[in-house]
Amino acid sequence: MRVMLTKRLRLEPVSALNADRLWQILQAADLRAYQDLPGLRLTAFVESVARRPLHLGSGQHGRYEWLVVESESGKNTGWISLRIPERETGAGEVGYTLLAEFRGRGYATEAVSALLDEAFGIARLQRVCAYCVPQNRASIAVLERLGFTRDTLLPRGATVGGEPVDVIAHVLEARDWRDRPYRTLTSTDGKKK
Numbered sequence: 001m002r003v004m005l006t007k008r009l010r011l012e013p014v015s016a017l018n019a020d021r022l023w024q025i026l027q028a029a030d031l032r033a034y035q036d037l038p039g040l041r042l043t044a045f046v047e048s049v050a051r052r053p054l055h056l057g058s059g060q061h062g063r064y065e066w067l068v069v070e071s072e073s074g075k076n077t078g079w080i081s082l083r084i085p086e087r088e089t090g091a092g093e094v095g096y097t098l099l100a101e102f103r104g105r106g107y108a109t110e111a112v113s114a115l116l117d118e119a120f121g122i123a124r125l126q127r128v129c130a131y132c133v134p135q136n137r138a139s140i141a142v143l144e145r146l147g148f149t150r151d152t153l154l155p156r157g158a159t160v161g162g163e164p165v166d167v168i169a170h171v172l173e174a175r176d177w178r179d180r181p182y183r184t185l186t187s188t189d190g191k192k193k
Contacts, residue, residue, distance in 0.1 A: 001013035001054060001055070001056045001064055001066070002056075004066065004114045004115075004117075004118065005071070006110045006111065006113070006114050007110065008070065008071055008072070008107070008110060009068055009069065009070065009071055009077075009107060009110055009111055009114075010069040010070075010071050011066040011067070011068060011069070011080065011111060011114055011115070012066055012067045012069055013054075013064070013065070013066055014049060014065040014066060014067055014079070015049065015050075015054065016046050016047075016049055016050035018067065019045060019046045019049040019050075020042060020046065021067055021076055022045075022049075022065065022067055022079055023040075023042050023045045023046070024076070025067075025076055025078060025079060025097075025099060026045075028099055028100070030099075030100050049065075052064070052065075056082070056118065056122055056123055057122060057123060057124075058122075058123060058124040059089055059124075060084060060089070060123065061084045061085060061086040061089055062083075062084060063081060063082075063083050064081065064082045064083075064084075065079055065080070065081040065082075066079060066080050066081075066111075066115070067079055068080060068096075068098065068107065068111045070102070070107075075102075076099075077098055077099055077102040077107055078096065078097045078098035078099055078102065078107070078108075078111075079096070079097060080094065080095065080096045080111045080112060080115045081094065081095040081096070082094055082095075082115055082118070082119055082123070083095070084123065084125070090125060090126045090127065091125060091126065091127040091128070091129065092119055092123065092125045092127075092128050092129070093128070093129045093130065093131070094112060094115055094116070094119065094128055094129075094130050095130070096108050096111060096112050096115075096139075096142070103138065104138075108138075108139075108142045109142050109145050109146060112142060112146060113146060116128060116146065116172070116177055120174045120177050120178065125174060126173065126174045127171060127172070127173055127174065128171070128172050128174075128177075129151070129169055129170065129171050129172075130143050130148060130169075130170045130172075131154070131157065131158065131167045131168065131169055131170070132167060132168060132170070133158070133160065133165050133166065133167055133168070134153075134166060134167075134168055140168070140170075143170045146172065146180075147172055147176055147177060147180055148170035148171060148172045149170065149171055149172070150168060150169075150170055151168075151169040151170060151171045152168075152169050153166055153167075153168055153169075154166065154167050154168075154169055157169075
């Protein structure tokens with residue numbers, strides 16, 4: 001995994017060395033409105049992160065996460081993730097969450113856009129899915145801006161606050177992503193892609 005730079009953000013791979021920063025973000029109460037988050041103690045969380053793969057590439061599987069850091073201030077704003085199942089290496093699932101104070105600035109769209117470049121470019125995935133509850137209109141708007149299409153409603157497809165909830169599955173195919181006209185992100189060396 002590599003550091004990704006966008007116009008306003010630095011996306012730092014999560015490892016055992018910085019997992020405490022992600023764990024601290026996970027403690028924000030408002031993040032649990034639309035998703036279940038791990039309730040692990042810090043030590044157990046760092047240990048679970050240490051078992052994750054460090055390399056993202058074609059044919060790899062596992063859970064990959066990046067801290068979303070505001071470049072100018074250095075503040076942790078949230079995180080993004082890519083999950084690639086072992087049984088279906090051509091497909092993956094993106095996830096993202098921002099702390100409340102950083103929402104509404106386009107950061108989620110910017111961060112997920114960079115993640116999609118990694119998913120379709122570095123990991124060579126052919127399809128990426130994202131799931132969100134129907135009430136999370138802001139998240140749905142991010143997915144629509146990025147070209148995802150609504151696939152299906154999964155009744156009781158997730159658990160939030162210990163209760164089963166419906167989720168909407170959204171899908172983006174690699175061929176559709178490559179055709180997007182506005183993809184101009186910055187790579188790890190600071191140059192435009």
